[in-house]
Amino acid sequence: MDNSETHNQRIATMTFTSVYPLYLKKVEKKGRTKEELDQVIAWLTNFDEQKLQELIEENATFEKFFQQASLNPNAHLITGVICGYRVEDIENPLTQQVRYLDKLVDELAKGRKMEKILRGT
Template structure:
């Protein structure tokens, strides 16, 4: 399903290259950057300052998730994203990036925050 090339490409992508797209996506749908940060914080444990620092330093997703404290409820994030069923993604890093993508999607789609945060 996921090729090594695909996983390597995701690992080398920078958080900074995707972050502005996340912001634009949620703001276009009437959500806020603060709500986006709440979702990122829930998944990774990073606070606003750390999120900004990681973006400024242009860290790869590999470094980003190596520094994160993944939420214990992250495996509750299921469903399809980018044509892949999240719970079937074997590569841990690729799965973590897809968790983040899925949360951003749910935020942009207007889902209630307590549902997004698997409360």
């Protein structure tokens, strides 16, 4: 993963709306549900279903998405490798938050138990 400012800016301007269907396809392909995906997103961001839908409809960028999020206090417990880099070592806060979400979606798709994905909360 490129840690350059260009890369971080590209992530900031990417829309959640464009990525959400890819997340959904990934988890459904592995036998998980939209409800489980939304539960994982809600755990990380504290968004309810209505707020999540609003952000999707307004085509919110990841920057706006995470500005409005109230990140779970246990988000720092999300560790591991995504795209060849350790999530906990990513320096740019927004890039790290997006990678937290990517990591949670990966764990869901890999069949990890929900209590483990949600870090026991």
